[in-house]
Amino acid sequence: MKRALIVSDSHGSSEVLERLKEKHRSEVDVMLHCGDSELAADHSALSGFSVVRGNCDYGQKLPDELVEEIDGQRLFVTHGHLYSVKSTLMNLHYRARELNADIVCFGHSHVLGAEMIDGILFINPGSILLPRQRLEKTYVILELSEKELILRTFDIDKGELTGLEQSFALPKLK
Template structure:
């Protein structure tokens, strides 16, 4: 199962549509991790399972959610409620409480994926204002037989190899 994950697009509209079109035949599920700053009813956000970020004013977005993807529990949140700019500890505890093997978050605008205490943490970075890298990034996560293949892409759809990883979950 392949899942598109994006975060912190901050009012971008055409770019979200372009990414959806680019991967419409590749992915079975799409996630937006907050700070779209768009209405949950907007055309650009259609098809996304989305959580609310600190810059989202639409209260129809939940603060967090747990989804089951190919038999794997995935915890989704923006991250601002867990202080992710300082530490992943609070998010780790919440992911453990929810029984998740993967925790996806944004907020820091810093792209990365890493295993911590048997939980795979994925931050797709920001598609509008990246930090620590020049590329505007998003992720395609593939889950097969308790393995996660995390592939980062730049705004042109090119793979960002140095960020991409494969992990056992």
């Protein structure tokens, strides 16, 4: 089983990213930051993360998109502002199809959520600093196995949030 830590919208807080690394680095295979770190691309707090540029990452030498392969699954990582994710996931869905992605990781709205659409899992880890629609400052750990995807949600201060674990069966055919 492989694990991916997914975080977004840390908005200048190097401290929360260092805490995440200290707590989870040894138990995850990849760490993804979905943008709006507001840190320099070479900042030590981003070391170990695959990072994309968000709308608040002015002038940073970061890509708008990344594609990561983990255990046979293609993860498409973007911030979401270029795809109007606050109003629809349709544009992001089209791009995911173009990239043949199995999983999409994005942020921008600061709203925690996950849903399977046409065999593609869309994950927004919420915001680790400035959450919307809930009080918890969230990030997620995605567990990838041969048969399912398990999503566990954490609060930076309280740890794992019980009752929010989600499981998604892998589609049989794409």
